[in-house]
Amino acid sequence: MATTTKRTRFSRRLPDHVTDELCNVLSEKKVFGFNDLFERVFENLKQRNAVSGGEEMLRLRSYEKLQNLVNRGLVEKNGKEYKGNARVHEASSAYAAAQEAAAAAAEAEA
Numbered sequence: 001m002a003t004t005t006k007r008t009r010f011s012r013r014l015p016d017h018v019t020d021e022l023c024n025v026l027s028e029k030k031v032f033g034f035n036d037l038f039e040r041v042f043e044n045l046k047q048r049n050a051v052s053g054g055e056e057m058l059r060l061r062s063y064e065k066l067q068n069l070v071n072r073g074l075v076e077k078n079g080k081e082y083k084g085n086a087r088v089h090e091a092s093s094a095y096a097a098a099q100e101a102a103a104a105a106a107e108a109e110a
C-alpha cells in the first residue's frame with residue numbers, strides 16, 4: 001500500500017541573481033579564469049542594479065556558487081579555468097520556476 005504525501009506548505013524561492021548571471025556568462029561556450037568571469041558577472045549585476053553587500057562579499061559568493069555548479073556537473077573546471085556545459089542553464093532561476101510550474105500542472109491533472 002503506497003501512501004502519497006500532498007504538499008501543503010507554500011515554498012517561495014527568490015531568484016538568485018548571482019547564479020543566474022554565472023549561468024548567462026558561462027553559457028557563451030568560452031573558457032574563463034575566475035577573475036575574468038567575476039568581472040563579467042559583476043558588471044552585469046551592476047547594470048541590473050542587483051549588487052548588494054560590496055564587491056569582496058560578492059566575489060566570495062560568486063566563487064562559492066561557481067564551485068557548487070562544478071560539483072553539480074554543470075560547469076567544467078580545468079585547472080583554474082571554467083567552462084559551462086550544455087546543461088548550465090539548469091541552475092538558473094527561470095529553469096527552476098518552469099520546472100515547478102510543470103510539476104504543479106501535472107499534480108493538478110492527477
